[in-house]
Amino acid sequence: MSQIVEINSEPTKQNKKELARQKSQALILDAAERLFSSSGYDGASMNAIANEANVPKANVLYYFKSKDNLYEAVLERILSNWNLGLIDISVNDDPAVALYKYIYLKVRLACEQPMQSRLFATEIIRGAPYLGDYIRNNTRPWFRKKIEVLQAWIDANKIAPVDPTHLLFMIWSSTQYYADYQTEILILQNKLEYEESDIQAITRSIAQLILGGLGLKLPENR
Amino acid sequence: MSQIVEINSEPTKQNKKELARQKSQALILDAAERLFSSSGYDGASMNAIANEANVPKANVLYYFKSKDNLYEAVLERILSNWNLGLIDISVNDDPAVALYKYIYLKVRLACEQPMQSRLFATEIIRGAPYLGDYIRNNTRPWFRKKIEVLQAWIDANKIAPVDPTHLLFMIWSSTQYYADYQTEILILQNKLEYEESDIQAITRSIAQLILGGLGLKLPENR
DNA sequence: TTTTTAATTGACCATACGGTCAAAACATTT
DNA sequence: AAATGTTTTGACCGTATGGTCAATTAAAAA
Known part of the structure; x- marks a missing residue:
């Protein structure tokens, strides 16, 4: 080998x-x-x-x-590609800045590499026959650490007390949606494809709602 | 016929x-x-x-x-089933109550009829070969009306000024996610299936973030 | 150059697919 | 009871599928 x-x-x-x-x-x-x-x-x-x-x-x-x-x-190539660009959040980060950046990068990925997200989606929908073990052994430990980070922020009164699990799911869902449901979204908006300005608008809207819901203000230097 | x-x-x-x-x-x-x-x-x-x-x-x-x-x-059976249970939002509604109810029903549907949402998802991911026309002719007009309702709420200072399009997408995404990505979610939470309490917790978390982001308080009588 | 190794490819195979058909079984009407 | 219409079903068909294989070509090592 x-x-x-x-x-x-x-x-x-x-x-x-x-x-x-x-x-x-x-x-x-x-x-x-x-x-x-x-x-x-x-x-x-x-x-x-x-x-x-x-x-x-x-x-x-x-x-x-x-x-x-x-x-x-x-699938493996997609996962390794995702792990490369993945920006982490950690306890000492400023929540507003870290979350905004995380959302922005997820939106970018969804709009610019939608095929990868869609392939991932169909694999999960099929019951994750190939990725089940990967999720158990890799994603889950990573997931738990991020939950701890969010909980620490809550405990330190840095963000509003929301169930961190669902907070994380919400970030994933609202960003990935623009890849998986691209066809529907473009039809509804009568567009042919995403533009750079869309990425900005999507990021701003998602961040506004989530950060707002957490009692945070949008970071200045975006 | x-x-x-x-x-x-x-x-x-x-x-x-x-x-x-x-x-x-x-x-x-x-x-x-x-x-x-x-x-x-x-x-x-x-x-x-x-x-x-x-x-x-x-x-x-x-x-x-x-x-x-x-x-x-x-597909047709699924759509007619969805249209039956679909609760609308309209201008004269109280935003907090109407949105909470809408979110709650969407979460219920996603958790209790996940197969339907998943089938819909794969159809869209494939490029909506069968539903493309339906979305253009039925969903889009409905979508536009809802956008108008949300915009009216914004204009009346009832909710914070968020792009109504992405607000609606966010409600759809965060609720459907629990159907489409059920496999991953259950693995991450080390669960076998959703329970009634999950539906409550999911609804509360989503509503807390979205309503919070809109500057609304959760309705009392839930 | 000769030998060895790796890459390319057309032809081929068993199987599973979506779909057809005609004959049987069943029910309804006259 | 006979005639008519509707369902049910096994057998069958052409085609496309994932995969194999042996023969050819290209490249590297000796």
Whole structure:
């Protein structure tokens, strides 16, 4: 599995090859992400994915041994991508600033990478057959820590006493909604796509309601 | 399509037959709703639906001429069910009372009929191939009217000036979330299912944040 | 250059899919 | 009882699916 990676600045042949390999795989993963997210696991056929990636189907199955395997790889890539950009909240932060930033980044992610959120959503709706363990072993401990942070803020009278669990769910739901229900939202607003100004307006509205509900003022330097 | 329905209290033979027919269809619709909601359109096979309903597959296709047709019928039933229980908000209502009630009913629906919300969600995520027109022709006019109500409240200084569009989206998102992401929520809270007390706690938390953000107090007689 | 290894691909396979059909079973009317 | 209409159902069909495989090509190592 593992491969020795040269630290040398000049890429070796091994390095080149591995790079090409990853590039090929990334191309297939991109296509798979697009199709899985729009058509669901069963709706996206290996054939369609291969076409989307402009490679023969057998090649897809050469890199990813099965459809399950490919689906899992797509999910893992999404999760690692999310973990990269995830800004934490911690006890010593100023609640208003930290929460505003958190909301803003979540809205950005939802509007700019909606496919990832949608794929995640369908996986959960199906009963999380692949992510169940991940949520139990990774998300839950992280979740509990954040609950503690929120509770600490409440105890220190920094925010109004709201059930921290549902507060966190509310931030997740109101931001993710703009990805998952994008189609409906755009129809209702008679728009073709989100613009930069929408991201600002969404963030402001969500922050206004949630921070307001917590008895906080919107931070100055947004 | 339409059939003369006897108002007579004693059911005629025709009536009996029609009733049996509707009962059969309802059984199939129930099974289809369950499977479409958990496995998606493509994931739910006609065979599986027939098994779930304990009838041969050919019988399903006798009542619903195609898979598309069946899927559409399931969606229509959900929408008509939703429209039945939907409580409106209108200009003369007391904002706090009306919004609280609206939130409460949405939470109830999400927790008690999660499959319907989930099926709706996957339909939207797929790009609303069947509901696109419905949303344009029915939901959008309704949506615009509600926006007007909210704007009127703002203009009358009854609620804080928040973008009414995003306020409405926020109510929808935070309530539907408990249906669509039920699996994740239960894992995170280490629960097996929602209880009545959860419905109360969820409603209270959402109402506290949203009403608070609007500068309203929670209504007394809840 | 020769040998070895990795990547690409068209052809192929068993299975499961949505959908059809005609025959049987059942009920209703004449 | 006969005739008519409606449901029920097993058998069947063409097609698309996920996946395999052996043959070919490309690249790296010897």
